[in-house]
Structures are given as structure tokens and as C-alpha cells.
Amino acid sequence: MVVVSEIVGVLTRPRAARDFIGGVNLAAHGCLPYALDRHCSTIGDLMIILAGTITCDPEKMEEALTAIRPLMEATQAEEGCINYALSADSLVPGLIRIYEEWETDEALQAHMKAPHMAEFQGQTSSFGVSGMSLNHLSGATITKLA
Secondary structure, eight states: OOOHHHHHHHTTSOGGGGGEETTEETGGGTOOOOOOGGGGGGTTSEEEEEEEEEEOOGGGHHHHHHHHHHHHHHHHTSTTEEEEEEEEOSSSTTEEEEEEEESOHHHHHHHHTSHHHHHHHHHGGGGTOOEEEEEEEEEEEOOOOO
């Protein structure tokens, strides 16, 4: 199981090391890479965190992950995006984990209105989304643990 402290530590590691958390090769398990190196300067700053899940048809997980990749690439390039990761849960078939970090609420709101978000949302019925849970945490401080 990956804990939040391990995820926070990933943000400060060199890019090549980011494919591993707790000794697990994320890429080998269908997980997508975390945010770009440009965001490491946010340690100690306040930010907004979104964390949650999307439940989809396990038979259509490949289709879901294919749709997620361009969404992640476009979102990680957005102004104010610190981290944006959607990845397949390695224990629960059909479960996608969501983890986002944003500099401001304005940046998050702009993301929600972005064309690539609308495109992704239009595709969700094709991979059998049956549920979504998303939590919004504001004012979180990043503290480097490792």
C-alpha cells in the first residue's frame, strides 16, 4: 500500500526515481507518471489537494487508461497544476485513483473548464463509469519527509 508520505516524497525525487514508490515499479503495474519536475519549488507552500476514485468497468480499463494519458499530459502543462495523477489501482479491478495538487482555487476552476476536461468527461460513458468519489482539501502545507 502506498501512503501519502511516500507520494509527497515522490515529488522531490529525480524524474527517473518517480516510477518507484515503496520499491514498486509503478510503470510496470499500469500506473502513470507523476507531475513534472518544475513543481518541486512548492515545498512549504499552501496548496489545494483533490483525492478520490473513479469506478469503471474492469473489462474497459485499458480504454480508460488510454483516455487518461492525454488528459494527464494536458493538465500537467496547465498554469497552477502542481501534480495531477490518475492511475489504476493494483488491487481493485476497475478502480482508478485520482490525486491532484493545485496552487490556487482559480487554477483548479480553470482546469475544470478546460477543453481536455470536457473531452475526457465525454468519453467516460464508453468505459462504463459507475461511480466517482472526490475529496477537496484546501490549505494543505507540503512538508518534505525524505
